[in-house]
Amino acid sequence: MSDVRAHDLSVVLDTRTVLSDVGLQVRGGDWLAVIGANGAGKSTLLKAVAGVLPYSGEVLIDGTSVRRLKPRERARLLAYAPQSPVLPADMTVFDYALLGRTPYIPYLGRESRRDREVTASVLERLDLAPFAGRALGRLSGGERQRVVLARALVQQAPVLLLDEPTTALDLGHQQQVLELVDRLRLADGLTVVTTLHDLSLAGQYADSMMLISDGRVAASGSPADVLTEKLIDAHFGARVRITSGPDGRPGVHLERP
Numbered sequence: 070m071s072d073v074r075a076h077d078l079s080v081v082l083d084t085r086t087v088l089s090d091v092g093l094q095v096r097g098g099d100w101l102a103v104i105g106a107n108g109a110g111k112s113t114l115l116k117a118v119a120g121v122l123p124y125s126g127e128v129l130i131d132g133t134s135v136r137r138l139k140p141r142e143r144a145r146l147l148a149y150a151p152q153s154p155v156l157p158a159d160m161t162v163f164d165y166a167l168l169g170r171t172p173y174i175p176y177l178g179r180e181s182r183r184d185r186e187v188t189a190s191v192l193e194r195l196d197l198a199p200f201a202g203r204a205l206g207r208l209s210g211g212e213r214q215r216v217v218l219a220r221a222l223v224q225q226a227p228v229l230l231l232d233e234p235t236t237a238l239d240l241g242h243q244q245q246v247l248e249l250v251d252r253l254r255l256a257d258g259l260t261v262v263t264t265l266h267d268l269s270l271a272g273q274y275a276d277s278m279m280l281i282s283d284g285r286v287a288a289s290g291s292p293a294d295v296l297t298e299k300l301i302d303a304h305f306g307a308r309v310r311i312t313s314g315p316d317g318r319p320g321v322h323l324e325r326p
């Protein structure tokens with residue numbers, strides 16, 4: 070299991086500071102949900118942790134700075150599924166998901182039977198097996214989103230960073246994807262960091278939550294600490310009613326003003 074820590078993370082895009090001095094700490098095997106209004110900086114935070122954009126500050130996995138790692142080493146530790154990546158329209162679902170095995174394939178080598186088996190099994194678990202030979206340009210939005218997740222899961226990294234993994238999915242597939250991530254987390258000890266717009270889903274799956282506002286941490290703690298009517302009103306401008314589920318996890322219900 071891998072601990073993820075970050076401190077003093079700041080990101081400047083086009084001269085604008087969009088993330089300021091953000092810190093986070095996720096124990097190995099835990100699930101952190103990052104929430105916040107549109108434009109708050111959630112995706113930017115995930116991209117910084119994934120190392121796909123320049124940042125100042127430090128990201129540490131099990132105490133090792135990810136800056137010190139070669140790209141292949143980092144990809145074996147950390148898998149990132151972006152919110153809406155540009156996908157090569159002519160590539161098949163199977164070949165795209167297989168790209169997740171790149172950090173395990175020797176330079177100038179070919180994928181092994183095991184690489185193909187791992188890929189096929191992830192596609193199966195995400196209901197994507199019937200699409201394996203289909204070109205990415207011929208998928209629905211929800212199917213595409215599951216393929217992006219598949220590529221990240223095929224990577225079999227101990228840390229999984231998922232940017233809005235459920236936005237394009239129907240209810241059944243939202244539940245299927247989050248349950249699958251949770252099962253992998255429990256079975257393999259994955260450490261999960263997701264951004265999630267659906268606050269109820271975030272409250273149901275996360276061990277801890279972080280509310281980002283204007284590029285800064287506005288609140289963090291347990292789902293019950295962060296999902297309060299007051300904080301949601303202040304940072305989303307939404308009126309909600311919070312209920313407590315049987316397991317003490319908060320439910321968030323929109324109320325008409």
Ligand SMILES: Nc1ncnc2c1ncn2[C@@H]1O[C@H](COP(=O)(O)OP(=O)(O)OP(=O)(O)O)[C@@H](O)[C@H]1O
Nearest residue numbers: 082083085087105106107108109110111112113114
């Ligand atoms: N290349 C860029 N140059 C300048 N500003 C940018 C750039 N990319 C993003 N931003 C700004 O950075 C801020 C944070 O964006 P980010 O995508 O991290 O927000 P978010 O919280 O993920 O939002 P959403 O919920 O809408 O996906 C936004 O104000 C956005 O307009």
